[in-house]
Each structure stands twice: as C-alpha cells, then as structure tokens.
Amino acid sequence: MLLSEQEKAQAVRDVRELIVSSGVTAAVLRVEPSENLYGSDDQSYSENATIPVEIVHTPPEELSGKIDATLSVLPDADVLAEDRLRIEDVVYRIQTIAEEHFFGTTTHQSIELVKLHGR
Numbered sequence: 001m002l003l004s005e006q007e008k009a010q011a012v013r014d015v016r017e018l019i020v021s022s023g024v025t026a027a028v029l030r031v032e033p034s035e036n037l038y039g040s041d042d043q044s045y046s047e048n049a050t051i052p053v054e055i056v057h058t059p060p061e062e063l064s065g066k067i068d069a070t071l072s073v074l075p076d077a078d079v080l081a082e083d084r085l086r087i088e089d090v091v092y093r094i095q096t097i098a099e100e101h102f103f104g105t106t107t108h109q110s111i112e113l114v115k116l117h118g119r
Contacts, residue, residue, distance in 0.1 A: 002103055008103060008105040012075070015107040016074060018054065020052045022052070022053070024052070024053050024054065025052055026053045027049075027050050027087075028050070028078065028084075028085060029045035029083060030048040030080070031043045031083075051078075053071045053073050053085075053087065054072040067114065068113055068114055068115040069112075069115070070111065073109045073111060075107065077109060081094055092115055093113065094112075095114050
C-alpha cells in the first residue's frame, strides 16, 4: 500500500478545503418532477441545493471549444447529469461529471459545463 488510510483521508480533507475556500457556490437546478419532456431544454427547473465549487472559466486549450467552464465539487455533492448549475447569475448545462481519484480514494468530482445563453 502506497498511502495509509489516514493519508488518504487527509488528501480528501485538503481537496475539500481548497474547494470550500474558493468562496464560490452554485445553485443546483433540478427539473421539476411534473415535467416529462424528453430531450427538451424548455423544461422547468427549480433550485434543489447550493453547493461549494471551484470554477475555472477558461478551460485548458486541450478541451473542446464547446466547454465554457470546468468545476471541482465535493465528492458527496448531489449533482446529476441532467441538472443545471447557476453560478454568478449564469446558468450552465452539465456536459460531463467524473469522479477524481487519488490512490483509490475519491477526492472530488470534476464537471464540464456549457453556458446556456439567454437563460
């Protein structure tokens, strides 16, 4: 074993501290249960929760030009692929969600976002 359980737990705490210390939060917008329009972006969303995030507005050059921002969120953040996120009065659609691992421990989730214009 390369890292002890205590070292893995410390890595999770360190990443949590970095995300929370950014001071940025996102409102998680979830489709209202009464809506059932498959494939439509015109569904009604309501705020489900507020979560701490670390946001990078200018993704690295190797990412597709279709990504407007990337986020790091806590590993236990209640975020679904079909949710929308509102950050600083801008609404984003989630493109991808991926767990990030450090020696077998999930430290956070990475999310790629696409800005929804006119929303």
